[in-house]
Amino acid sequence: MTIHAAGDFGEFSLTIAVSSPPWYQNCYIVRHKPSGEIAIIDPGGDAEQIIAEVKSQQDTLGGKAVDIWLTHGHPDHIGAARAVEQALGVRTIAHAQEKPVIERASDLNRAFTGEGQDGPTQLHLFEDEPEFTLGGALVKTIFTPGHTPGGVCFDFGGFVITGDTLFRQGVGRTDLPGGSEAQLWDSITRLLSKLPDEARLYSGHGPDWSVAEARRWWRMMA
Numbered sequence: 001m002t003i004h005a006a007g008d009f010g011e012f013s014l015t016i017a018v019s020s021p022p023w024y025q026n027c028y029i030v031r032h033k034p035s036g037e038i039a040i041i042d043p044g045g046d047a048e049q050i051i052a053e054v055k056s057q058q059d060t061l062g063g064k065a066v067d068i069w070l071t072h073g074h075p076d077h078i079g080a081a082r083a084v085e086q087a088l089g090v091r092t093i094a095h096a097q098e099k100p101v102i103e104r105a106s107d108l109n110r111a112f113t114g115e116g117q118d119g120p121t122q123l124h125l126f127e128d129e130p131e132f133t134l135g136g137a138l139v140k141t142i143f144t145p146g147h148t149p150g151g152v153c154f155d156f157g158g159f160v161i162t163g164d165t166l167f168r169q170g171v172g173r174t175d176l177p178g179g180s181e182a183q184l185w186d187s188i189t190r191l192l193s194k195l196p197d198e199a200r201l202y203s204g205h206g207p208d209w210s211v212a213e214a215r216r217w218w219r220m221m222a
Contacts, residue, residue, distance in 0.1 A: 001046035003053050006202070008033070009158035011137050014202070017053060019045035022113075023076040026204055028161055029054060032135030036063015039134050040084060041154065041161050042071055042204060047080035051087045066134070068120070070094040071163025072148040073102035074176070075109035077204060081120040092120035095143065096127050098150025101178055108176070144191055146184025147172030153191060159200040160211075166191065167203040169217055185222060192218055 006014040015029040025044035031037070038057065043050050054065050065088040068081055073094060081092050094102060102119055109117040129152075132139045140155040144165040151172075154161045164172035166188050174181040197212035 001049040003049065006208070009156060009200075011135070012156055012158070014159060015053065015057075016202070017046070017050055019076070019079075024205060025076045026202065026206075027080070028202060029057070030134065030156065030161075031057060031061070031063070032137055035135030036061060037135035038063060038065040039067050039069050039139075040065060040088075040090070041069045042077040042163065043068060043080035043084045044076045045079040047083035047087075050080055050084060054084075054088060065090050068092040069132075069154060070098065070102075071153065071161060071165070071204065072151040073098045073105055074148065074164070075105040075112070075117050077163070078102065078105055078119060079109070079117055082118045085120055085122050091122035091124050093124050093126065093132075095141075095150035095152050096125040097145065098148060099123075099125060101148050101150065104177065142191055142194060144184075144187035146174060146180050146182075146187045148176075149178040149180075151187070155195070155199075157199070159202055159208075160191075160195060162191070162201050162203045164204040166201065166214065167205060168201075168207050168209045168214075170206070172204075188218060189222060 003017045013031045017027040019025045027043045028041040030039045106117045129141045142153040144151045147164045195211045199211045202208045
């Protein structure tokens with residue numbers, strides 16, 4: 001795993017923890033600087049390193065981890081969730097339509113790697129597009145089905161965590177159970193229509209880019 005600071009966005013700081021092969025999945029540690037509250041988004045693997053980074057931030061800067069947030073429930077995005085729950089005393093939050101995906105994640109992981117996988121045990125489900133808060137700061141949920149039935153993006157204002165809905169010049173696959181290309185296309189169009197040009201998009205794999213860059217690329221693709 002590699003861990004690096006992505007920078008500060010107003011009240012938030014963003015740290016990226018990229019998991020080991022084969023997935024190279026981006027787990028995001030978002031800290032609300034005034035309060036010290038931390039959300040861990042999509043802890044896909046390398047649980048010990050994720051836990052150590054969160055504890056380091058807590059020890060040096062104060063505050064505490066409050067929740068795991070999932071953009072979706074594929075095994076490369078939830079592999080460390082149970083260990084993080086237990087170590088940090090947090091729950092895991094996901095869209096209600098993602099529950100079947102989370103429940104099948106172990107079987108899907110076995111199909112890809114030959115090994116099962118522990119899933120989260122403190123699962124809290126939400127409907128629609130609720131507004132969450134982290135340290136009192138507003139975080140919007142944008143429902144983006146297509147890669148999975150209950151996929152979501154988390155909009156922090158200056159940056160958005162898009163999971164596997166939208167990558168830098170790429171989109172999530174739709175050939176796994178519950179995927180829909182038509183839904184994904186509609187979701188990406190709707191997502192980009194809601195965001196300002198200058199916001200940064202951080203995906204489940206690979207580098208970030210701006211909404212303006214994504215919008216130009218999407219006009220050529222859609």
